[in-house]
Amino acid sequence: MKKYDLPCNVIIDLLPLYNEGGCSEESRQIVEEHLQNCENCRELCGNIPIPVKEDPPKPSESETFRKISRKLKKSRYSKLISTVLCVFLVGLTILTGAWYYTSYLPYKRLAENLSPDRSFGHLFSDYSGMQERYWLHIAMPNYLNFHGGYAAVNLSSDFVSDPTYNPPSMFVWVSNKETKYGINIVEKNGKNSYTGYQLYVDKDVNYIPSDLYTDEMNEQCRELLEQHREEVKGLMKAAQDKWGEYLP
Structure with a gap:
């Protein structure tokens, strides 16, 4: 779905300002989006260069590896902390049970x-x-x-x-x-x-x-x-x- 849907004659009126760099940022975005999707206006504009939106650069393999490595480290730390916590809780439960039955309950x-x-x-x-x-x-x-x-x-x-x-x-x-x-x-x-x-x-x-x-x-x-x-x-x-x- 188009973000802006202005008639071609409005876009043509804006082209001189656009070509000279005198239009606002919002107007520039409107013109560029229209030209990318309207073949007739592009033909009327002739050789006016139309900026093409480029996809963001893909991360390099080394950067991808570093991100994966960081995620794996976080995952290992989380598992280690969870394991230590579980062992502590199990140990505390056993110790509490031993204390209750051998020391507290008799009294x-x-x-x-x-x-x-x-x-x-x-x-x-x-x-x-x-x-x-x-x-x-x-x-x-x-x-x-x-x-x-x-x-x-x-x-x-x-x-x-x-x-x-x-x-x-x-x-x-x-x-x-x-x-x-x-x-x-x-x-x-x-x-x-x-x-x-x-x-x-x-x-x-x-x-x-x-x-x-x-x-x-x-x-x-x-x-x-x-x-x-x-x-x-x-x-x-x-x-x-x-x-x-x-x-x-």
Whole structure:
């Protein structure tokens, strides 16, 4: 379809200006397009040169090769980025699943009958509640932290007659395969001096020697456990009564 469709007599009137280069750019384009498509006007114009539109130059083989090479590089980079992203997402999914089933879910089961407690500032809600005379607390592991959770059992302060006495407390670390029980005992050495001890026991409250302690320290911890055995048994009973079915 023609862009301009002017009568031949109008084009002939414009030819003198066109031939002298005195017409506007738009008029020049109108005349040239008409002359290219009108044989009669070309004959009337005689030897007036008619510009012929030339096709844009074709790129050389080297330029074509460079363009193809650039496209291939972009394609390879895109595929590489997509592959890396997919591998990362798959790895993150597997890691998240492993963390959920081995670290988070065991503590979530312990917390089923306790109340949410955000006072400890964990990313995931902590939980707390009472079991007879004992205060129970669950610290949920943060995301992808495989060793951050624990359960704690303490004698409620309402049942401690001496406000200066620190009764033993128990920490429980649980996974799908095993459960570890840690006992914290604080001994008063003087008027305002205290020493804390951490020792490990099995569910029957038998002392488990630590490889990090000397023989003398292990013996001292064993004696401390004997001194507080009944209190530790109370902590263990509260934990077993509440969570026994979930403690491997």
